[in-house]
Amino acid sequence: MTKSIKFTILAAILLVGIVGLNTVMAAPLPQTESKLFPYSADSLTYGFVDEAGEWVIEPEFDFAGEFVEGLAVIEQDGQYGYIDPSGDVVVEPQYDFAFDFSEGLAPVAVDGEAGYIDQTGAMVIEPQFDDARPFTAEGLAVVRMGQNYGYIDQEGQFVIDPQFESAFSFSDGLAAVAVDGEYGYIDESGTVVIQPQFDFAAGFSEGLAAVLINGQMGFINEEGELVIEPIYNFAQDFSEGLAAVSVDGQVGFIDETGAMVIEPQFNYAENFSEGLAAVRVDDLIGFIDETGAMVIEPQFDDARAFQDGLARVEQANEWGYIDPSGALSFMMPVSAASLDSTLIIPFLPGVPAETRAGICLTQSSIIPDDFAWRCVVESDEPDEISIYDPCLVANDGQTLVCGADPLVGDPGFKIDLVEPLPDQAASAEADSENHAWLVQLADGAVCQFVVGVTSTIDGQRSNYICSDSSVLLGDLQPGTVWQADQIALGDIVRTDEGYTAEEITPAEIAVVWQPVGPEAVLEEIGLTAGQLSIDPTGVAETIRGEIRPAVPYVPELSDSLDGEPAHLRFTFDDEDLSELGGVSQHQAQLLIYPVEAYQAIYEDAEDNVVSQRIEALQTLLQDRPESVEDEIPVLPGFGNAEQMIKAGIKYLDFDGGSGIRFITHYGLGTTPITEHGVFYTFQGLTDDGQYYVAYYHPAPSTLLPGDFESVEGLIEDYDAFEADFETYLQEINDQLDTAETSAFTPNLTDIDAMLESLQIGP
Numbered sequence: 082m083t084k085s086i087k088f089t090i091l092a093a094i095l096l097v098g099i100v101g102l103n104t105v106m107a108a109p110l111p112q113t114e115s116k117l118f119p120y121s122a123d124s125l126t127y128g129f130v131d132e133a134g135e136w137v138i139e140p141e142f143d144f145a146g147e148f149v150e151g152l153a154v155i156e157q158d159g160q161y162g163y164i165d166p167s168g169d170v171v172v173e174p175q176y177d178f179a180f181d182f183s184e185g186l187a188p189v190a191v192d193g194e195a196g197y198i199d200q201t202g203a204m205v206i207e208p209q210f211d212d213a214r215p216f217t218a219e220g221l222a223v224v225r226m227g228q229n230y231g232y233i234d235q236e237g238q239f240v241i242d243p244q245f246e247s248a249f250s251f252s253d254g255l256a257a258v259a260v261d262g263e264y265g266y267i268d269e270s271g272t273v274v275i276q277p278q279f280d281f282a283a284g285f286s287e288g289l290a291a292v293l294i295n296g297q298m299g300f301i302n303e304e305g306e307l308v309i310e311p312i313y314n315f316a317q318d319f320s321e322g323l324a325a326v327s328v329d330g331q332v333g334f335i336d337e338t339g340a341m342v343i344e345p346q347f348n349y350a351e352n353f354s355e356g357l358a359a360v361r362v363d364d365l366i367g368f369i370d371e372t373g374a375m376v377i378e379p380q381f382d383d384a385r386a387f388q389d390g391l392a393r394v395e396q397a398n399e400w401g402y403i404d405p406s407g408a409l410s411f412m413m414p415v416s417a418a419s420l421d422s423t424l425i426i427p428f429l430p431g432v433p434a435e436t437r438a439g440i441c442l443t444q445s446s447i448i449p450d451d452f453a454w455r456c457v458v459e460s461d462e463p464d465e466i467s468i469y470d471p472c473l474v475a476n477d478g479q480t481l482v483c484g485a486d487p488l489v490g491d492p493g494f495k496i497d498l499v500e501p502l503p504d505q506a507a508s509a510e511a512d513s514e515n516h517a518w519l520v521q522l523a524d525g526a527v528c529q530f531v532v533g534v535t536s537t538i539d540g541q542r543s544n545y546i547c548s549d550s551s552v553l554l555g556d557l558q559p560g561t562v563w564q565a566d567q568i569a570l571g572d573i574v575r576t577d578e579g580y581t582a583e584e585i586t587p588a589e590i591a592v593v594w595q596p597v598g599p600e601a602v603l604e605e606i607g608l609t610a611g612q613l614s615i616d617p618t619g620v621a622e623t624i625r626g627e628i629r630p631a632v633p634y635v636p637e638l639s640d641s642l643d644g645e646p647a648h649l650r651f652t653f654d655d656e657d658l659s660e661l662g663g664v665s666q667h668q669a670q671l672l673i674y675p676v677e678a679y680q681a682i683y684e685d686a687e688d689n690v691v692s693q694r695i696e697a698l699q700t701l702l703q704d705r706p707e708s709v710e711d712e713i714p715v716l717p718g719f720g721n722a723e724q725m726i727k728a729g730i731k732y733l734d735f736d737g738g739s740g741i742r743f744i745t746h747y748g749l750g751t752t753p754i755t756e757h758g759v760f761y762t763f764q765g766l767t768d769d770g771q772y773y774v775a776y777y778h779p780a781p782s783t784l785l786p787g788d789f790e791s792v793e794g795l796i797e798d799y800d801a802f803e804a805d806f807e808t809y810l811q812e813i814n815d816q817l818d819t820a821e822t823s824a825f826t827p828n829l830t831d832i833d834a835m836l837e838s839l840q841i842g843p
Contacts, residue, residue: 117166118402119145119153120413129153129168132391132402134411138168149181152200158720159663161189163202172202177659183215186235188222192657193433193492195224197237206237211491219251219269228460228467230258232271241271253285255303264292266305275305286318289337296575298326300339309339314575320352323371330574330583332360334373343373348583349571354386357405368392368407377407423563423590427597427630430485432475433492434657440500441481445471447518447530452598456483456496470532471518471596472496476627478599487594488519488527492657517557520545520565521592528553528565538573538580541566554585563590602630605647606675608772608841613649613673616838619831620778621653621669634682645717646678663717664777666747666760673841674716674773676766691716695773698764702739705732713743715764716775722747725810726759728817729829733763735839738772740765742833744780744817744825751806753796754813756785761829763836772841778832780825784816 117129117137128140144156152163152171162174163182178190186197186205196208197216212225221232221240231243232251247259255266255274265277266285281293289300289308299311300319314327323334323342333345334353351359357368357376367379383395391402391410401412438459445453453471460467469483475495481502485493518530526549535543538554545553550570558564567588574581603609610626617624627650634644645663651671652658658668676695683691694714701709712724728744742763746754763776786795796802802809822829 117148117153119147121145122414127155129166130411130413132410134401134413138164138166146181150183150185150200152182152187154179154181158722163187163200171200172198180215184218184220184235186216186222188213188215192659197222205235206233214250217250217252219254221251221269223248223250223256232256240269241267249284251284253288253303255285255290257282257284257290266290275301283318286320287322287337289319289324291316291318291324300324309335314573315570317350317352320354321356321371323353323358325350325352325358327571330572332571334358343369349569351384351386354388355390355405357387357392359384359386359392366394376405377403422561424592424633426487426592426594426633427602428473428485428487428594429476429597429599429602429628429630430473430482431492431627431657432477432480432625433482433485433494435492435494436497437483437494438499439469439483439496440498441472441496441502443503446532447471448473448516448596450596450598452600453596454481454502456481458483458496468532473596474599476599476602476629477625478603478628486519517593517595519594520553520557520563520590522547522549522565522567523589523591524549525591526551536580538568538582539585543568553588554582557590557593563593564588565590597630599628602628602647605631605678606649606673608649608673608675610649610651612842613651614838614840615651615671615835617653617835620827620835623654624671625652625655626650627652627658631678631682644682646675646682648675649673664719664775666719666777667757667779669778670776672717672773672775674775676770676773679716679773690718694718695766698741698766699770701741702732702766713741713745713764715762716773719747725754726814726817728814729820729822731833733765733833733836735765735774735837735841737769737841738765738767738774738839740774740836742776742829742836744829746813751803753802753809754785755791756781756783756787759785759817761825761832763832765836767841774839774841776832776836778827780827780829780832782817782820782825784820784824785813 116132119127120130121127121140126140127142127145128136129138129145131137142155142157146154148166152165154161155164155174157174160174161176161179162170163172163179165171176189176191180188182200186199188195189198191208194208195210195213196204197206197213199205210224210226214223216222216235220235223230224233226243229243230245230248231239232241234240245258245260246262249257251269255268257264258267260277263277264279264282265273266275266282268274279292279294283291285303288303291298292301294311297311298313298316299307300309300316302308317325319337322336325332326335328345331345332347332350333341334343336342347360347362349361353371356370359366360369362379365379366381366384367375368377370376381394381396385393387405390404394401394403399412399414402410404410439456441454441456443455444451445455448471452474455468455470456472458467458469472481472483473485475482481496481498482493483496485491520528522528526547528545528547530544531546541555543552543554547553551567552570554566554568565588567586568582572583574583615624629648629650631647632645650658653669656668658670659665664670680689680692680695683689694716697714709727709730713727725746725748730741730743732739732741740763742761744759744761746759757779759780759782761778761780765774
């Protein structure tokens with residue numbers, strides 16, 4: 082996490098309840114645009130239910146979001162796409178992350194960069210931004226380039242150049258921006274209309290905007306005049322003529338003159354929507370009308386604002402929707418898997434393309450180990466610097482990388498050190514295994530370590546700020562299930578002695594991202610990149626080795642082979658591969674896995690598929706049949722996709738091992754195969770059985786149609802095509818099986834020769 086020297090963290094903490102986190106987002110709550118609601122009955126697969134709680138779209142996705150502008154985000158095998166209300170996939174899952182549509186466009190992430198697609202899936206603004214937010218009615222969207230924010234139009238052109246430390250979307254024709262740590266407002270031309278002067282500023286709503294001045298909230302008008310004095314601990318936007326404000330830890334509502342029309346009496350309150358507002362009384366939530374009368378008695382554990390006549394509520398571990406009278410539309414069990422243990426994910430960053438100058442004077446304050454540092458780095462702004470902590474040694478064992486984020490796939494940047502790292506060992510008392518800079522709570526909220534100055538609450542530092550408007554106090558508490566002390570921002574009260582919390586809640590931690598050092602990972606692998614040699618002549622100019630940490634297998638989260646042991650990965654011609662692991666058929670990559678460790682990851686699985694595939698491969702390599710009836714085993718695999726063809730089978734030997742190569746295509750359903758839908762793969766083992774060797778390389782062939790439009794022109798009767806799909810696959814397989822090696826790009830003979838030159842070991 083980065084901190085501008087002039088930025089006040091305390092202001093950000095106090096205001097998360099108003100504007101939310103920009104960089105860490107929780108899963109969206111179901112809305113009601115199409116009257117379909119995403120739901121999972123088992124926390125494994127998601128589908129959609131209607132207002133009666135009946136399945137309309139069967140659960141088949143790893144994640145499903147709400148329907149917005151007629152489409153909903155879905156996830157399959159770690160990739161995001163979109164479906165329509167009939168359940169048909171409109172945009173194939175292919176993005177590292179995807180957001181809701183707004184004004185006809187949606188931000189999507191590809192290899193750590195963000196761009197925008199339209200509702201056909203066409204990339205209308207190429208991925209190029211470090212951060213991208215939805216378009217608003219003004220036709221503008223906030224994007225980040227490097228450390229600065231600006232605004233683009235729907236053609237992708239900058240209307241307001243990147244120049245702000247922070248920026249928010251336009252509302253009522255104005256947008257809050259930060260310059261030199263102070264917030265002001267610009268108009269749609271980029272002209273500053275309210276000078277930066279506030280500690281923080283929210284968006285305008287109904288002609289007024291909440292601003293932070295010396296730790297207290299008030300409201301300004303569109304001329305920048307302070308019309309409601311800053312006397313509140315926090316304040317929400319105006320909605321339907323009222324705004325929720327906190328006074329001495331109690332929440333009430335003021336009107337646009339600042340008059341208190343509903344006295345402070347609630348523990349927390351949401352904005353008014355459709356004439357009602359959710360309020361918390363003690364531990365339960367009900368709804369009041371605009372007079373303050375309680376029209377739906379407090380009875381819910383959680384509740385959201387009304388939209389289109391319905392409000393989502395949770396009660397006794399069930400969720401559903403109520404109408405304005407409080408009548409339940411339906412109730413279903415909350416999909417929350419029991420937390421038996423905390424998942425610890427080791428993180429070792431790759432080597433990014435961007436470079437910045439910097440200096441690292443001390444070891445990380447978050448991760449007390451010799452591979453983690455606290456660094457001062459040059460900013461894009463003159464005379465400005467930023468602090469990054471932790472900066473980590475990358476997977477090449479040498480490069481120091483700052484700003485990498487495994488949650489959003491941001492690769493960060495490498496530091497060009499202006500001075501050598503100091504000779505400084507980690508503290509003997511420090512235990513890096515008990516530290517983390519990114520965690521996910523059992524309820525899905527994501528919390529990130531706060532670097533630098535932050536508030537102290539009840540004598541403890543607020544170490545983590547979370548996406549659900551809460552903070553975690555003090556150190557994390559490791560164990561089988563990690564714990565943390567959590568405080569909702571609405572429960573923080575300012576006193577003469579400082580900040581105190583009305584309630585501290587123990588929170589279970591589901592996932593911990595924990596940086597690891599390259600040396601520890603190499604010890605797990607038992608092999609270094611220097612102990613492998615290969616001649617890529619005819620295939621690539623350069624090869625780069627990477628050290629990859631282990632990725633745990635979690636069957637409760639996915640039935641795909643997502644888990645991987647610590648291993649070596651080799652990329653070709655400096656192609657950037659996903660930091661999320663796994664394989665892509667569109668990128669060349671060589672993977673060396675320790676067999677015993679791979680099998681151990683899945684030993685507790687109900688069906689140890691990895692061991693089965695390794696044993697099947699051993700049998701194939703011993704018998705070497707000319708044709709193979711069953712699927713040829715591959716690792717790590719392609720999730721639920723099926724191996725539809727296996728052409729050009731050939732057995733290859735390398736120094737100390739052997740394997741099988743073939744041309745294949747993986748898919749679901751009855752989709753035609755195009756030129757770029759086939760790829761080359763090699764699956765092998767060392768003779769001693771210690772290492773599994775997997776190689777993947779795109780192998781397009783002009784023997785196949787170039788795109789789906791070409792395919793459609795060849796299929797006269799699609800129903801007949803689907804009915805006879807197996808015959809179609811056999812014809813494609815036979816065509817590729819008899820093709821010359823030169824019918825593919827690159828020539829298969831060159832790839833074969835490269836793999837036959839492979840040597841593993843001393």
